[in-house]
Amino acid sequence: MRIVANIIIASLVAIGLNACNQQPENNKEKESEAITYEKDKQASDQSMKSTTEDVPDSEYSFGTLPYQFDDLEPYIDHKTMRLHYGKHHKGYYKKFLNAIENSDAQGRSIIEILKNVSQYSNGLRNNGGGYYNHWLFWHSLTPESGQKPGELLSTAIDDAFGSFDAFKETFNSAAASQFGSGWAWLILSDEGNLVVTSTPNQDNPVMDVSKINGMPILALDVWEHAYYLKYNNKRTSYIENFWKLVDWGKVDQRYKKAINQQEIFTP
Amino acid sequence: MLHEKINNLNFEKLPYAYDALEPYIDAQTMELHYSKHHNGYFNKLQNAAKGTEVENMTLNDVFKNISKYPKGIRNNGGGHFNHNLFWSVMGPDKGGQPSGKLMEAINKHFGSFDEFKEKFEKAALGRFGSGWAWLIVKDDKSIAITDTPNQDNPLMDVVDENGMPILGIDVWEHAYYLKYQNRRPEYVSAFWNVVNWEEVSRRYEELI
Ligand SMILES: [Fe+2]
Ligand SMILES: [Fe+2]
Numbered sequence: 484m485r486i487v488a489n490i491i492i493a494s495l496v497a498i499g500l501n502a503c504n505q506q507p508e509n510n511k512e513k514e515s516e517a518i519t520y521e522k523d524k525q526a527s528d529q530s531m532k533s534t535t536e537d538v539p540d541s542e543y544s545f546g547t548l549p550y551q552f553d554d555l556e557p558y559i560d561h562k563t564m565r566l567h568y569g570k571h572h573k574g575y576y577k578k579f580l581n582a583i584e585n586s587d588a589q590g591r592s593i594i595e596i597l598k599n600v601s602q603y604s605n606g607l608r609n610n611g612g613g614y615y616n617h618w619l620f621w622h623s624l625t626p627e628s629g630q631k632p633g634e635l636l637s638t639a640i641d642d643a644f645g646s647f648d649a650f651k652e653t654f655n656s657a658a659a660s661q662f663g664s665g666w667a668w669l670i671l672s673d674e675g676n677l678v679v680t681s682t683p684n685q686d687n688p689v690m691d692v693s694k695i696n697g698m699p700i701l702a703l704d705v706w707e708h709a710y711y712l713k714y715n716n717k718r719t720s721y722i723e724n725f726w727k728l729v730d731w732g733k734v735d736q737r738y739k740k741a742i743n744q745q746e747i748f749t750p
Numbered sequence: 751m752l753h754e755k756i757n758n759l760n761f762e763k764l765p766y767a768y769d770a771l772e773p774y775i776d777a778q779t780m781e782l783h784y785s786k787h788h789n790g791y792f793n794k795l796q797n798a799a800k801g802t803e804v805e806n807m808t809l810n811d812v813f814k815n816i817s818k819y820p821k822g823i824r825n826n827g828g829g830h831f832n833h834n835l836f837w838s839v840m841g842p843d844k845g846g847q848p849s850g851k852l853m854e855a856i857n858k859h860f861g862s863f864d865e866f867k868e869k870f871e872k873a874a875l876g877r878f879g880s881g882w883a884w885l886i887v888k889d890d891k892s893i894a895i896t897d898t899p900n901q902d903n904p905l906m907d908v909v910d911e912n913g914m915p916i917l918g919i920d921v922w923e924h925a926y927y928l929k930y931q932n933r934r935p936e937y938v939s940a941f942w943n944v945v946n947w948e949e950v951s952r953r954y955e956e957l958i
Contacts, residue, residue, distance in 0.1 A: 663881070664879035664880045712927065
């Protein structure tokens with residue numbers, strides 16, 4: 484219910500903002516464009532609502548998308564977002580709930596499960612990873628483009644990689660060279676260093692099966708489903724555009740929590 | 751192709767038009783799959799092999815000891831061979847059932863053609879992430895179903911079950927995402943409509 488209410492409020496705010504933006508000198512064409520946009524937007528909100536309607540009640544929350552399906556256009560298209568959140572992510576989430584039922588992982592936090600994933604079934608590894616990773620991915624992105632990391636993180640990036648550009652290059656190369664399906668990450672490693680790493684399939688650096696362990700603060704999905712409709716085989720163009728969407732505000736927050744060894748923010 | 755020197759390999763023509771497998775596999779997917787993905791693997795294989803001992807070796811010999819070679823040879827050598835096999839075991843106006851010795855072997859090993867299909871589909875759907883499902887002929891001439899991650903294949907020393915693949919299905923998302931999106935099961939069941947059983951049988955009979 485809370486999810487639905489949030490979406491309705493978000494829609495009202497969007498409609499309100501749009502109404503305020505209407506300038507009297509707007510010509511008819513612009514008005515009709517705005518109306519079409521508003522219709523699309525409402526359709527988008529509607530489909531978001533129907534996406535979360537059948538999400539089961541559980542102590543493990545699915546988590547709402549922090550923006551609408553079309554908000555990341557043109558870099559990530561509406562259809563990809565709708566499928567990615569509503570089919571892929573929700574699919575992992577539901578399978579995770581099935582896998583956890585009757586397992587002795589029931590009741591443990593998602594982070595605890597991931598940290599000890601080698602003790603559990605492949606189903607918990609793949610779907611628990613898919614559930615957590617996508618949530619972190621959604622919270623690595625924002626339509627408010629042009630953000631930069633805050634001073635604390637920015638200094639740490641310079642210290643670890645030499646410069647922000649060198650960091651980007653390292654991250655890009657990790658994302659491009661993860662062969663097959665997988666993820667690229669910026670993490671605070673267990674040793675306390677900022678490290679760029681990548682993992683196959685739905686593994687992540689929290690899992691005890693991964694070579695490098697730490698707390699992920701930035702995530703990029705490089706499964707083909709994340710970009711194929713818009714970018715086809717051109718993964719590098721998708722990676723390049725990812726930088727225009729990074730929510731550095733949230734990355735900063737996760738970094739601060741990580742260095743203070745506070746609990747990882749989870750859905 | 752398996753027994754030619756890697757630097758003598760050609761990027762062979764697709765044996766049919768991009769739209770020949772419609773409506774089961776769409777023309778746009780075929781074009782991207784062949785001219786971008788497969789061609790990319792072929793070129794990267796040549797680049798990775800150039801100037802190394804690998805360029806004068808055959809894919810067959812390299813696969814047998816793939817654990818000793820760099821990732822670039824494994825991924826791109828596999829990518830080239832796997833796609834080449836994939837194109838050859840599909841075709842327009844195909845599907846149906848195999849006949850002759852292959853059908854006998856399938857019935858003997860799996861009980862029936864339907865049971866074989868079910869097991870093959872299970873392998874294709876159970877392969878998490880990118881990879882392939884295969885029908886292989888093992889050293890003792892028996893047939894088996896197996897699946898491999900990414901561009902690995904049953905000829906490589908890194909996989910659990912070795913044998914010569916005679917049928918393969920690509921279950922990377924690029925193989926089906928434009929038409930089927932997240933619905934891999936629909937793609938896998940559509941695949942049966944384009945299987946070229948004459949070619950699969952030919953490969954089988956050559957091995958036994
Ligand atoms: Fe994904
Ligand atoms: Fe492929």
